[in-house]
Amino acid sequence: MEIFLLTKTFPKEERFSLVDQIRRSSRSICANLSEAWAKRRYEKVFINKLTDCLGEEFETETWLKYAMDCEYITEKDFSRLMHQYEEVRKMLISMIHSPEKFCK
Numbered sequence: 648m649e650i651f652l653l654t655k656t657f658p659k660e661e662r663f664s665l666v667d668q669i670r671r672s673s674r675s676i677c678a679n680l681s682e683a684w685a686k687r688r689y690e691k692v693f694i695n696k697l698t699d700c701l702g703e704e705f706e707t708e709t710w711l712k713y714a715m716d717c718e719y720i721t722e723k724d725f726s727r728l729m730h731q732y733e734e735v736r737k738m739l740i741s742m743i744h745s746p747e748k749f750c751k
Contacts, residue, residue: 649728650707657719665717669710675703676735690750694743701739708732 650673654666683696708729715725742749 653714653720653724657714661717661719665710665713665719669707669714672703672706672710676700676707679703684749687750690746693750694746697739697743697746701736701743704732704736704739 650669654670657666679696679700683693683700686692686696711720711725711728711732714720715722720728
């Protein structure tokens with residue numbers, strides 16, 4: 648939700664480009680994680696969906712860097728969000744490396 652609220656302040660000309668991209672990638676992390684959890688009975692599928700999550704997480708970081716470079720978000724907001732996404736990335740990598748802890 649935080650990215651959604653932050654992107655509301657972006658310029659209108661970014662509505663269908665950067666705003667759309669960053670919102671979609673950030674939401675896809677959660678959506679893919681939900682799919683991974685639903686597929687946890689199948690370890691390879693679980694890992695595949697987690698890998699999709701990780702890809703979306705990296706994409707979101709890239710869009711955040713663009714937003715900061717364009718001065719749409721402050722360095723403080725960027726640093727705070729990046730710290731949060733680094734934690735998400737660590738959790739996803741841990742899950743990918745130890746799927747047996749989560750799979751039935």
